[in-house]
Amino acid sequence: MSSSKPLGGRTAIVGTGSRAAMFVRGIVARPKSSVVAICEPNAVRASYYNDLLTSLGAPTVPVYKPDQFKEMLEKENVETVVITCVDALHDLYIVPALEAGVRVLTEKPMTTDVAKCRRILETVNRTGRHLTVTFNYRYNPVHELVKRTIAAGEIGEVLSVHFEWLLDTVHGADYFRRWHRQKSNSGGLMVHKSGHHFDLVNWWIDAEPETVAGMGRLAFYGEEAGKKHGWARSYERARGSAEAKNDPFAIDLEGDETLKKIYADAEGEDGYYRDQNVFAPGIGIEDDMSLLVRYNTGAVMTYHLTAYSPWEGYRVMFNGSQGRLELEVVESAYRLAEDPQLTGGQIHGKAALPNAGGATVKLHKLWQKPVLLPVQVEHGEHGGGDRRMLSVLFGPQPGEEVDTGDASKQGANERDGAMALAVGLMANESFRTNQFVHIKSLALPL
Known part of the structure; x- marks a missing residue:
């Protein structure tokens, strides 16, 4: 921990998958902390989280794209950043936040490869600042x-x-x-x-x-093992597939309100399919x-x-x-x-x-x-x-x-x-x- 003071205060959220909701709810529930900005490339998911803030009695906040991260830290006077994006991208936000003197909380794993881990540790050594990893x-x-x-x-x-x-x-x-x-x-x-x-x-x-x-x-x-053991199906993703309806390994995005809003409804923004076939090639x-x-x-x-x-x-x-x-x-x-x-x-x-x-x-x-x-x-x-x-x-x-x-x-x-x-x-x-x-x-x- 960079100090004994609790994290929070003016807090920005990076990444708006389903894990981010826990932090948003936790921050809003504490009077001394507030969510002041969201950094997210997908406008639909960001909008879902602004709706969540409204439902919790908190004001909506500005949304920044990833290339506006440093601007967000300065413009919104961010004290703490909570990083919940794709694991391989954690270092892209940890490093500049530490350099800017912002307190950093990142989801585990801290990052995904040796080079990125070195980059984070070198930044800690250079700045003298630390980060918190959420080993819940x-x-x-x-x-x-x-x-x-x-x-x-x-x-x-x-x-x-x-x-x-x-x-x-x-x-x-x-x-x-x-x-x-x-x-x-x-x-x-x-x-x-x-x-x-x-x-x-x-x-x-x-x-x-x-x-x-x-x-x-x-x-x-995967394709080879699925065919070998008799579980394989040929669809690409479950949504809209008749074959997936009888597949016990498929997930129904539209059957869960949260998954529908942050993934199914957001596909048009980035083409990300959350319900891909687990027996697909590649x-x-x-x-x-x-x-x-x-x-x-x-x-x-x-x-x-x-x-x-x-x-x-x-x-x-x-x-x-x-x-x-x-x-x-x-x-x-x-x-x-x-x-x-x-x-x-x-x-x-x-x-x-x-x-x-x-x-x-x-x-x-x-x-x-x-x-x-x-x-x-x-x-x-x-x-x-x-x-x-x-x-x-x-x-x-x-x-x-x-x-x-x-x-x-x-x-x-x-x-x-x-x-x-x-x-x-x-x-x-x-x-x-x-x-x-x-x-x-x-x-x-x-």
Whole structure:
């Protein structure tokens, strides 16, 4: 954090996809902050967000194009900029905002490749200013419990970690319908999910990654795999396709009010299709990834991400010198073809996934019976992380108390962003070369 003062004040929003709504609502709910400008090339989506401001009792704001970003910062006297655009474009706004002395909050991942990460870190070093990365999963009460338990020494020194994350055939498939399906936009799921998975491990075990070896492939989605396994359809995008109506992997943009307004109704502006066929040719990211990661503490992690599972959730096992800690979270126990399609809220954590399950944290110390630790489970808002993160970063809402507990200590800066990103970047390089990759090869100016 560049100072202990909460973010906010006169705030500009960069990018108006569905994730931006959480920040807009959070800012408007705090009397000392306001949205004063929007930076967005798509006029229809920008108009949707001005309508949202009006519905929240806030005034509409001027809309600036990306090439007017610096003008916007100066003309609107912006104090904080919130960056929620396509991941590969984050650096185009982070760097000039830092240079202008504006406080920066960026969605994770911080950026998508080595050169852009270096550029951001070099700017931080040159200006002496810092940025905040929104690692909202740190604020999830279940994840806080894991952090506290390890930090208290309950399992001794963490020697190894096994981490399995399962994305189901609705949420997981969604990365293959939209701009994330090309690495030039997202860096692939290793980079995109670095903002959740790899940051959590870095934070949980208080360590930084050193070496990564990985294998990844497009095993389920895409044209070739879809034909091989019998799931393939031939349409380009779901909207207007009769074939897509019977495809359980298709998303109905017009069946969700938010998705219709910010994507279907906005297509004429930029030609972006939010509902592309997940079994189309040309998909450039992996859907099945395995990693071996060594940390500077000597701990080693085995990691596996599957984006086509019948259920959604994750299992993490920490093996320590004094025992073992096990976490299991079931975000969606199963999916049925007749279940409602993913809504805008569910995509970005505002609403719970269908058929939500529970969470368990088991502590098993050497020579003792295992103990189930009491957990506070919340569904939606990334396990309650989004709401709690907003209160820490932007200050409490009227009537709320300032958080001085665990959540208040969990803000992340550019180094945290780079360390999470580094695992994904090294994984992508290992996929490409079939070699172990050391963090020194990234030459990050940390």
